Amino acid sequence: MSFLRFRSLLAPVLAASLCYFASEGRAEHQGWDNPVLTVRNLSGRIQTYSRSDLALMRQVTFTTTTIWTEGPHAFSGVPLSEILKHAGVQVGNVDLYAANDYVASLPLAEVEPDTPIVAYLLDGEPMSLRDKGPLWVVYPYDSDPKYQSETCYTRSVWQLVRIEAVPTAGN
Ligand SMILES: Nc1nc2c(c(=O)[nH]1)N[C@H]1C(S)=C(S)[C@@H](COP(=O)(O)O)O[C@H]1N2
Numbered sequence: 712m713s714f715l716r717f718r719s720l721l722a723p724v725l726a727a728s729l730c731y732f733a734s735e736g737r738a739e740h741q742g743w744d745n746p747v748l749t750v751r752n753l754s755g756r757i758q759t760y761s762r763s764d765l766a767l768m769r770q771v772t773f774t775t776t777t778i779w780t781e782g783p784h785a786f787s788g789v790p791l792s793e794i795l796k797h798a799g800v801q802v803g804n805v806d807l808y809a810a811n812d813y814v815a816s817l818p819l820a821e822v823e824p825d826t827p828i829v830a831y832l833l834d835g836e837p838m839s840l841r842d843k844g845p846l847w848v849v850y851p852y853d854s855d856p857k858y859q860s861e862t863c864y865t866r867s868v869w870q871l872v873r874i875e876a877v878p879t880a881g882n
Pocket residue numbers: 779809810811813861864865866867868869870871
């Protein structure tokens with residue numbers, strides 16, 4: 712093969728490999744724009760969020776062990792308080808629904824500014840439905856014994872898909 716002929720092949724081969732690596736990058740964030748969370752406030756208004764939407768909100772990352780995983784892991788996501796604020800949930804209780812219809816209830820008064828978070832990255836990687844994703848409500852268990860409680864474990868809903876505001880007596 713002449714050098715000229717070789718050169719004419721080089722460009723398409725390079726272009727093809729660039730495309731390949733670019734699509735690899737996309738595959739990692741596949742479904743990033745798909746809705747993964749629905750939030751219903753007390754007025755019945757419904758907001759949906761994709762992971763790209765969540766990535767635009769205030770981010771919190773912490774490293775902790777959990778009773779369901781081995782060794783310390785970095786969890787990144789959005790404080791639950793931010794999502795509730797965004798969706799106009801201000802009073803009462805919230806019910807956190809998982810894909811398998813597991814549901815946990817918590818009073819808004821017990822949602823702290825940074826805790827829990829709705830995590831969508833574990834060690835910087837998206838979580839599949841199989842490994843408790845794409846969304847997992849997590850507390851920084853290692854940072855305070857109060858988070859190492861059955862109450863917080865119960866509220867650590869993995870495969871979170873829906874949040875619903877529920878009125879309490881008095882509001
Ligand atoms: N999606 C989902 N999240 C869940 C649960 C569940 O059944 N489904 N159980 C909750 C409860 S009550 C606790 S104590 C722990 C249970 O964890 P374990 O089943 O590993 O003991 O996860 C919480 N998060």
